[in-house]
Amino acid sequence: MVDQKQLTAFNELEDWLNQRGVTEIECLVPDLTGVARGKILPREKFTEDRGMRLPEVVVAMGVTGEFPEEGPYYEVIPPTDRDMHLRPDPSTVRIVPWATDPTAQVIHDCYDREGRLVPFAPRSVLRRVCDLYAAEGWSPVVAPELEFYLVARNTDPDIPLKPPVGRSGRSETSRQAYSIDAVNEFDPLFEDVYAYCEKMDLNVDTLIHEIGAGQMEINFFHAHPLGLADEVFFFKRTLREAAMRHDMYATFMAKPIAGEPGSAMHVHQSMVNTATGQNIFSNPDGTPSKEFYWYIGGLQKYIPAAMSLFAPYVNSYRRLVRSTAAPINIQWGTDNRTVGIRSPVAEAASRRVENRVIGSDANPYVAIAATLACGWLGIKNRIEPSPECKGDAYLGDYQLPRSLGEALDLLRRSDELRQALGSDFVTVYSEIKEVEYAEFMKVISPWEREHLLLHV
Structure with missing residues (x-):
């Protein structure tokens, strides 16, 4: 549900895009590592939808793109792979200065189907503390x-x-x-x-x-x-x-x-x-x-x-x-x-x-x-x-x-x-970091080969 304040902000966003002749929008969501996830939409599609959907796991992956196979992680994020409902934050709109065609980038907030902020999304955590x-x-x-x-x-x-x-x-x-x-x-x-x-x-x-x-x-x-x-x-x-x-x-x-x-x-x-x-x-x-x-x-x-x-x-x-x-x-x-x-x-x-x-x-x-x-x-x-x-x-x-x-x-x-x-954030974050650590432990470093290969 969009209130009057949000509607005014969206209208101002549309004016901003019109003034710059923007034809494409990069819809961005920062994930747990700070990587930009999301979709690239034609301007018309962005204006029509004023948002998009992505699976919850998109913001809850490790730096290698992996996530847990079992455990407390799935007490927060069900294995049904449900969607987040993403809303653009008009205050974040920026031009993409290196793009060939007029392109804008907008950061989105993550909500569930009931309209609540997804608690383990990084922006949600900072909003919570503020x-x-x-x-x-x-x-x-x-x-x-x-x-x-x-x-x-x-x-x-x-x-x-x-x-x-x-x-x-x-x-x-x-x-x-x-x-x-x-x-x-x-x-x-x-x-x-x-x-x-x-x-x-x-x-x-x-x-x-x-x-x-x-x-x-x-x-x-x-x-x-x-x-x-x-x-x-x-x-x-x-x-x-x-x-x-x-x-x-x-x-x-x-x-x-x-x-x-x-x-x-x-x-x-x-x-x-x-x-x-x-x-x-x-x-x-x-x-x-x-x-x-x-x-x-x-x-x-x-x-x-x-x-x-x-x-x-x-x-x-x-x-x-x-x-x-x-x-x-x-x-x-x-x-x-x-x-x-x-x-x-x-x-x-x-x-x-x-x-x-x-x-x-x-x-x-x-x-x-x-x-x-x-x-x-x-x-x-x-x-x-x-x-x-x-x-x-x-x-x-x-x-x-x-x-x-x-x-x-x-x-x-x-x-x-x-x-x-937030308990859900701490659970998801710590489980993801355990997965990353397990991935790291699969790699044999040059130090190990240099000092252990022939000495132990």
Whole structure:
């Protein structure tokens, strides 16, 4: 059933499509891995239906396209393979700047036949957590910083990745953190990326060269979590497309190259009073509020249980090792990049917390939902943080799960996270990750052949 507000939004969407002469629509649904699923429809068909149907399993598959053969997964998703009813979100419409014919892309939300959001769809999970904040009169604000690698085109998965060749005709062989010249090596690519982002109205901010060879970072402006998760989703797709047009790949793997730092998605987060617009993390006199400390306390308590949402693959845990510019614990500190939870120096109105644990391989909807849920639980339960870390946190003990299996066990045992994120989502997600882990265990690595073949 479409209400008047939705009808107005659809009419505005039609006007938007008419103004740009759009003839084709990419109807997109982000799945659990962040992959764009869906259908491509002629404009007339899209206008006529204002939605489409897809099987529920489309958003609940592993990265290899597999799903469980039995178990709790089917207590949530019946084996009858029923349909989801998809509705376009008009606020997400963007032009597809690389398409030959005028083409638009629109993200859809997933509903069941009774009109309820499908609870395990990534966008639904983030909407659920944002609703928890709304019920308290709060509005969360986030700003992701997304790291990625540019690598030479590589069609053989058995060959290690290496940096691409830049304008100079050479590949990077050394660390070039914050180097302007190193970024300029790939000017033709980034000119296309910024042009695409401008045509798509993506609010990207700063581009920098990170520590690794060929490693870059893009920052996004602060905004509402759902809209920013959509922008990260669009940006990943855009960057991959632009890179391939320049004969290279862009990868968001957490640890794509041995010996180089991993890639993170640092998420800055705060919240404002919806009625007054005031930052709840600051008192009227500018000092940190109780909610600021409770939020940090929630992150400290629940990040370990949420790690499979922040570090979703076996590869993710290769990044989280000592002395590689990635956190190994849940210490917090002001202007301290060795901790997992950092508070940047800022004016009272901009006081925020940065979760540095999340990998760039995480689904943006799921990761942002999870970190907001951890902070929300901290405030609701008034969890006090540990004393501030003012030294090198890398010298401390590991406080994060060291493997995907350990992380999944912690997620399953956290009743409070399950309640915040939704029981059906946690069940589907954890079952899918078990399938992925089983697929990984079928592969024999080069390390095993090199060190075990003739020595054991």
